[in-house]
Amino acid sequence: MKNVLIIGCGLLGSSLLRRIHKKKLAKKIFVYEKSKKNIRKIKKLKLSGILVKRPQDVAAESELIIFCTPISEYKKIILKINNNLSPRHIITDVGSSKLVLSKIIKKNIKKDISWTSSHPIAGSEVSGPEHGKQSLFENKWCVLIKDKKSNIKHLKFLHSFWKKMGSKTVEMSLEKHDKIFSITSHLPHLIAYNLVKSAQDFEKKQKYNLLKYSAGGLRDFSRIAASNEIMWRDIFFDNKKNVSKAINLFIKNLNEFKKDINLNRNNSILKKLMQTKKVRSQIIKLKQDINKPDFGR
């Protein structure tokens, strides 16, 4: 690969930067980062990319352009680099939801430019370049969005690129992607935020010091609920149709659980509690987690 332009150098962007540098995959690695705080961190960390003030200055000479900013930043940046793009550019992103994002791209990007969306399942509750690491993507899935209009050459390039990042790749339609991740990622995050919010409300009303006793379960949710708020707002807004459906299903099931509890429905509740256990063993079998008990960290 000749040059690469990484747009947004937080957790994911800086991890790509570190990996591409370590594996010597590009001649030059250009980095565009808007936040002054992050730029200071990048310099302090002595990360190896070439910081650029205007992405449009280096877009033309970059073979691969990767968007790693929150979704709400895409339009602005597309408009900046639009005139410097040509059909030979391979453009991708690491966004966690794809529907609205694809509309923003379609609406703003020049004709004949193709964009092949990626989603590496490698996020965490932390953000910022100081948390990135070259091994972040290792053994993680990376979803590549494929539809009728996909540029097969670019798709092939990106399969190979993500494998070099250490990932396993899989192709999926945009619609399937957004549905699946509304359940496996977006709803869990929303639920974690909502649980912590409910604990705060309770604490305020009861004036109890709850958090001392958070090790019983709340603690684990608070970690997920500490994730980047801009990124998650964008994801919830972007995938609102599927997220709304997921919330409805969740509330319906929760009301059923409440009935089980209030009516002492023994068989009904035990059946549910036992069935959910099976999911855990499937997840471990699929190597999405390890089978080591967690007694708190």
Added chain:
Amino acid sequence: MKNVLIIGCGLLGSSLLRRIHKKKLAKKIFVYEKSKKNIRKIKKLKLSGILVKRPQDVAAESELIIFCTPISEYKKIILKINNNLSPRHIITDVGSSKLVLSKIIKKNIKKDISWTSSHPIAGSEVSGPEHGKQSLFENKWCVLIKDKKSNIKHLKFLHSFWKKMGSKTVEMSLEKHDKIFSITSHLPHLIAYNLVKSAQDFEKKQKYNLLKYSAGGLRDFSRIAASNEIMWRDIFFDNKKNVSKAINLFIKNLNEFKKDINLNRNNSILKKLMQTKKVRSQIIKLKQDINKPDFGR
């Protein structure tokens, strides 16, 4: 301490056994365990207690009796040992909810016998004697239930006992305990079960293989939702009044989140997402978790 009788030798019971043995805190450690499977495990693990077939045979000579079974087992066992109890017996338990439990005790135990309830915050998603360890209670909170009728001598004994287990102790009324843990522990577990159940329903309906992509958030919930089903059914039933209220608060907040998302209420959602972050830093300050990012295990 002379002799101790541990009733139920799963995760918590076997951890107590290991710790009491290691620290040489009792002359004899009697263990009553109902499950044949667990008895086989205890023998295979060569745990040091004296396995007894009938708790009533050793109750009289035990200074301390600790109930470590699911709540639904209490009545049966109380009726077995009742005639062998005297007011000098120090009796406690490790149950996670206290209201119904206290009623079962009051209704079934002989007059003049006092029972001082404990709740060590040291559970996990695993159960069974093979997962116990002598350090399980170290630096964990142990709540001691105190009310007007509490036996102050026994309470003092138990403070000292749990400190020898490595715990920090705190006194609380039964009502306050059940309210606090409905939010910090019971609701989080129910939510985790409910999320996994919802993912299963979705998977069935859509015929997608979701779990491959569970690393985005669902994975963490599946761990909590793999906890012992009998224990959790008992807790939900026992603390139904507070758990129901917690569910209502949770659903109310979740509906507000849904509105924020569907109506693109930017300020409202950002405010919530940012506020929940604060809880995380408080939890870390309180040493209920560490500040290390979790990229999956």
